[in-house]
Amino acid sequence: MKVEAPKNSLGPYLTRKLRDKGQDSTNISALTGIHVETLRKMRNGTTKSIPAIESWKIALFVGDPIDVYLREVYPNLNLQYTDKPLSKSIKGDTSDTGILIFSLEDFNLDILAYRTGIKRDRLYRLTKLGFEKIETYELALIEMAADKEPGELFNELFKDVELKAE
DSSP: OOOOOOOHHHHHHHHHHHHHHTOOOOHHHHHHHOOHHHHHHHHHOOOOOOOHHHHHHHHHHHTHHHHHHHHHTTTOOOOOSSOOOOTTTTOOOOOOOHHHHHTTOOOHHHHHHEEEEEEEEHHHHHHHHHHGBBBBHHHHHHHHHHHHHHHHHHHHHTOOOOOOOO
């Protein structure tokens, strides 16, 4: 079962940015390769789930760093849980010292699933799929859960993605 994408503010964000640049959806479509109708559906809220690669291209087009884009388009995006889940190794008779030691595990799919609310199966599938399949909110939540700066994983994943030449 797919989790519904959270509400975003792409419509108002793009309207403001395009107005400031004196451009419209056809300009952004030409340089990003995102179909005009797809852009319109994302702007009017018909399409809630935005592929991360498309968010990256939109941020490049408007000239905003990805962290600014993320804060403006997903102002209310939060982790499902902010605490670190206890390891499955912890049993009823585990001491406080044992609990502390077990809590030092690196992030894995179970922890990311717990903290982000993204199903573990989805996270596992993302490890096998190309980067064009991850949704913007998913990558932003993974950044939060892994204690990364906003946009850090976007910058790493999409460092070679550029706009088309005019």
